[in-house]
Amino acid sequence: MRALPASVLALCGLAVSACGGVATGESAAGRQPLPVEQQPAVEKPAAAKAAKPLEGKVVVIDPGHNGGNFKDPKAINKQVNVLTKWKACDTTGTATNDGYTEAAYTWDVSTRLAKILKQRGATVKLTRADNTSVGPCITERAAIGNRAKADAAISVHADGAAAGNHGFHIIMPKKIGGPVDPVVGDSAELGLAVRDAFKKGTGVPYSTYIGSKALNYRDDLGGLNLSKVPKIFIECGNMRNAGDAANFKDPAFRQKAAQALANGLQNYLS
Numbered sequence: 001m002r003a004l005p006a007s008v009l010a011l012c013g014l015a016v017s018a019c020g021g022v023a024t025g026e027s028a029a030g031r032q033p034l035p036v037e038q039q040p041a042v043e044k045p046a047a048a049k050a051a052k053p054l055e056g057k058v059v060v061i062d063p064g065h066n067g068g069n070f071k072d073p074k075a076i077n078k079q080v081n082v083l084t085k086w087k088a089c090d091t092t093g094t095a096t097n098d099g100y101t102e103a104a105y106t107w108d109v110s111t112r113l114a115k116i117l118k119q120r121g122a123t124v125k126l127t128r129a130d131n132t133s134v135g136p137c138i139t140e141r142a143a144i145g146n147r148a149k150a151d152a153a154i155s156v157h158a159d160g161a162a163a164g165n166h167g168f169h170i171i172m173p174k175k176i177g178g179p180v181d182p183v184v185g186d187s188a189e190l191g192l193a194v195r196d197a198f199k200k201g202t203g204v205p206y207s208t209y210i211g212s213k214a215l216n217y218r219d220d221l222g223g224l225n226l227s228k229v230p231k232i233f234i235e236c237g238n239m240r241n242a243g244d245a246a247n248f249k250d251p252a253f254r255q256k257a258a259q260a261l262a263n264g265l266q267n268y269l270s
């Protein structure tokens, strides 16, 4: 049996009923004691839920592009059907003026996000396993979310626009007479939740050049058109803008961004 921290034992000694998990005989041995600062003064059954608020939820994270895409133009330029048009399987993505790539940024933020969501109890799947390979195609990125029956899916990107533009925006699907139609409403809700959390958590302003209040709706993205689960894209800012680029290159910002995205997903999911 795992020893409980002294502070908990002291609390239990004073009032056994205050220690729900232990007093009810619910296997204290099988439970990892929470760090002291996370322990509620009075543990109720709800407390366990609060510690793992995303238990039972499936989230698919799609880190945009891939660090190896430039190595195989033939595979990446292969045309795929995204229902409203044919387009390239994927692209290399953009980069800051000094060469920090969008693929590296999306990979870093996505892996940080995955870690946070797992800590909160979610089952998380990424659409790629590293930042050195090629692909997968945008059609497959959507299919991964569908196969996982994700409760929410998010594709993480950063834009490459004119240098004077800055700020972030969310892209949500439109009805196209296709598989995404039934989740357009839920995706819009997810988009709002993530927009609010990203603004609050990072302080990055709404895009100065796309959408209205950082909300944009598109019918030309395979990752959205082919999704049967609630899904959005976030363009975290403009890599060609000096201020946004400085953010992207800062690991502390990327952690803040991941935290904010996790909060947005959680607000939508609970």
Ligand code: ZN
Pocket: 064, 065, 093, 094, 102, 157, 158, 159
């Ligand atoms: Zn992108």
